[in-house]
Amino acid sequence: EELIRVKVTDGSASIVMATRKGMAIHFREQDVRCMGRSAHGVKGIRLGPDDSVVAMDAVTDRDCDVLTVTEKGKGKRTAVHEYALQTRGGKGRLGYKVTQKTGFVADMAVVHPQDGLYVISAKGKRIRKDVNRLPRYARVTQGVYVMRLREEDRVTSIAVEKMACKK
DSSP states (O other), X not given: OOOOOOOOOOSOOEEEEEEXXXXXXXXXXXXXXXXXXXXXXXXXXXXXXXXXXXXXXXXXXXXXXXXXXXXXXXXXXXEGGGSOOBOTTSOOEEOSOOOTTTOSEEEEEEEOTTXXXXXXXXXXXXXXXXXXXXXXXXXXXXXXXXXXXXXXXXXXXXXXXXXXXXX
């Protein structure tokens, strides 16, 4: 067990979790009960064989997208409303169509069109892209190349640069 990510929320958000094999779950933050510091927590998503959670993020408004990037550099934005709310601890739904061409899911984040995206590889390659330049696709698709990589390299993580909303 290891801690993937920590998010500060106001108690009214919803949570999206993604696994390396492409499963995703979206549930209300209120479904997670308060616990003490020494508690083990509650199950967010029920994992299949040889699967693990790679990312989680908080959804604070419905005008955002879920951005998923795979180890082989493919990625996509999907409107958060395509991830139907479920109860915590379920199996989830297919959120990314993982194939040999795409590789496993490397990371996922909740983004807005005005945000910036940094993609980082195991060999130290990094790029920055504007989120609005990435196309929106349905939940169960493969997306497009976000970062071109050499065969021996793989995407390890992404970081989102939150930008102020333009008026």
